[in-house]
Structure formats: structure tokens, C-alpha cells
Amino acid sequence: MRAAANPVVHIDDDRFRVTEWQFSPGAETGWHRHDHDYVIVPLCDGQLVLDLPGGQKANANLTQGVPYSRREGIEHNVTNGSDSAPLAFLEVEVVDDTLAHRRRAMMAALMAAFNARDVDGVMACMAETCVFHASAGTEAEGQRHLGREAVRQATAAILQAFPEAAWSEGQHVVAGDSGLSTWRFVGRRADGTAVDVRGCDVFAFDGDLIALKDSYRKARG
Ligand code: NI
Numbered sequence: 001m002r003a004a005a006n007p008v009v010h011i012d013d014d015r016f017r018v019t020e021w022q023f024s025p026g027a028e029t030g031w032h033r034h035d036h037d038y039v040i041v042p043l044c045d046g047q048l049v050l051d052l053p054g055g056q057k058a059n060a061n062l063t064q065g066v067p068y069s070r071r072e073g074i075e076h077n078v079t080n081g082s083d084s085a086p087l088a089f090l091e092v093e094v095v096d097d098t099l100a101h102r103r104r105a106m107m108a109a110l111m112a113a114f115n116a117r118d119v120d121g122v123m124a125c126m127a128e129t130c131v132f133h134a135s136a137g138t139e140a141e142g143q144r145h146l147g148r149e150a151v152r153q154a155t156a157a158i159l160q161a162f163p164e165a166a167w168s169e170g171q172h173v174v175a176g177d178s179g180l181s182t183w184r185f186v187g188r189r190a191d192g193t194a195v196d197v198r199g200c201d202v203f204a205f206d207g208d209l210i211a212l213k214d215s216y217r218k219a220r221g
Contacts (some may be wrong), residue, residue: 002079003027010090014097023080023087033075036093041067043088047081062089100174102208107172107181107201110210114159114167122155123148127209135199135217142215151213162195164188179203179210185217 005027011018017036020043021029031051042062050058053075080087106125113121132151137143145154159165165187172181182200189195199217203210 005029005078005080013095015095017091017093017095019091019093021078021089021091025083025085026080027087028077028079031075031077034070034072034093036095037069037071038094039067039069039092041065041090041092043090044086046085046087048087049079049081051077051079062087099208103174103179103205104172106205106208106210107174107179107203108170110213111167111170111181111183114155114165117159117165119152119155119159123152125210126151126213127206127211129206129211130209131212133212133214135215161189162187163190174205177205179205 003024003026005024006022007029008020008022009017010020040062042064044062044064046062048060048062050060052058059081110122110125113125126148128148130148130151132145132154133141134143134145134154143154145151165185167183167185169184170181171183172179180200180202182198184198185195187195197218197220199215202212202214202216204212204214
């Protein structure tokens with residue numbers, strides 16, 4: 001049984017988390033997944049032993065003051081490779097829990113819910129007072145669906161109209177209280193005809209949630 005490395009949190013705000021990891025000889029962090037991009041700044045020279053998914057192992061040499069960066073998604077267990085010397089490094093995580101970041105995540109969650117054909121998941125992204133302007137309809141705005149129940153029914157109707165539907169290549173940007181998602185839609189209507197078009201949604205936000213989804217699609221032919 002190895003000793004546990006000791007995390008000391010120096011900064012923890014909506015933009016950064018800075019943790020000093022202190023390892024006694026042979027100590028380990030335990031398995032963890034990095035949910036954020038991060039930079040490691042070694043506070044001394046040393047050697048890490050990394051347990052990786054799939055039973056692989058790797059060694060990493062640390063040089064005092066020489067940083068390295070990694071992206072989110074890394075999973076490992078980190079051990080001080082020395083059985084005689086302590087080790088310490090700073091971990092600087094870019095947390096980015098800002099309103100704009102949460103709104104971008106909400107647009108990605110909405111697209112994922114459509115791809116999962118999950119009407120409840122779609123509605124979980126929508127504000128209490130919400131509006132959906134469809135990409136087609138008799139009005140200048142396209143068909144307008146006002147209120148949660150109308151938006152829910154319109155969402156279900158889209159999924160019913162397209163037994164096969166996949167939104168991909170999503171790009172999401174936020175500017176103030178507005179958002180823009182661009183995507184490619186590939187699907188098949190109930191009558192079997194195929195659709196493959198690019199389009200976008202213009203959003204208005206209420207807090208973290210979507211108050212308006214205004215859809216546009218290329219017309220082919
Ligand atoms: Ni780690």
C-alpha cells in the first residue's frame with residue numbers, strides 16, 4: 001500500500017485551480033481523470049512513474065521550473081518514482097467555469113440530446129420561457145413555437161419526421177447573451193428520402209439556459 005500524495009489547493013476560482021501536489025517517497029495520487037487542460041510546474045527535480053489505462057506504465061523526468069502542458073481527458077495514477085526523495089509540483093488547471101463557457105457547453109449538450117433523440121434532454125437545455133423558430137414555415141421567422149409545451153412537441157415532431165438524424169461538425173460560439181451553433185445535418189425522412197445539409201442555430205440565452213432557438217438550414221435543389 002503506497003502513501004497518498006497530498007494536494008494543497010492554492011487557488012480555486014471560476015478560471016483557475018492551482019494545486020500543489022506533495023509526494024513523500026513512493027507516494028501516489030491514485031487514479032484520476034483530468035477534466036480540464038492543465039500545466040505542471042515541477043518544484044524540484046524528480047521522476048514520476050505513470051500508470052496508464054490498459055495496464056501500461058511510463059516514466060517522466062521532472063526538472064525544477066520546467067513546465068509542461070496536457071489536455072483534458074488524460075487518465076492515470078502518478079507515483080513518485082524515488083523511494084528516498086520527496087517530490088512536489090504545481091498543477092495549474094484552466095477551469096473556465098465562466099458563463100460563456102457554460103453556454104457553449106449547453107449548445108453542445110443540446111446537439112447531443114438531439115442526436116440521442118432525447119426530448120427530455122433537449123428540454124433540460126431550454127429556459128422556463130422558451131421559443132423555437134423552425135427553419136421553415138409560413139411566417140417570416142419560420143414556424144414559431146412559443147412556450148415549453150410547444151417546443152417539446154416541435155422537438156418530438158422533428159425526430160418523428162426524421163427516423164434517422166445526425167447533427168455533426170458542431171461549432172459553438174457565444175457573444176454576450178447570444179450564441180451561434182453551426183452544424184451539418186444528415187438524415188432520412190420517414191418516406192426514405194435523404195437529407196444532407198449545413199445549417200445553424202442562433203440562440204438567445206437566459207442565464208445558462210436557451211430562451212430562443214432560431215434554426216436555419218440550406219435549401220438544396
Ligand atoms: Ni494527473
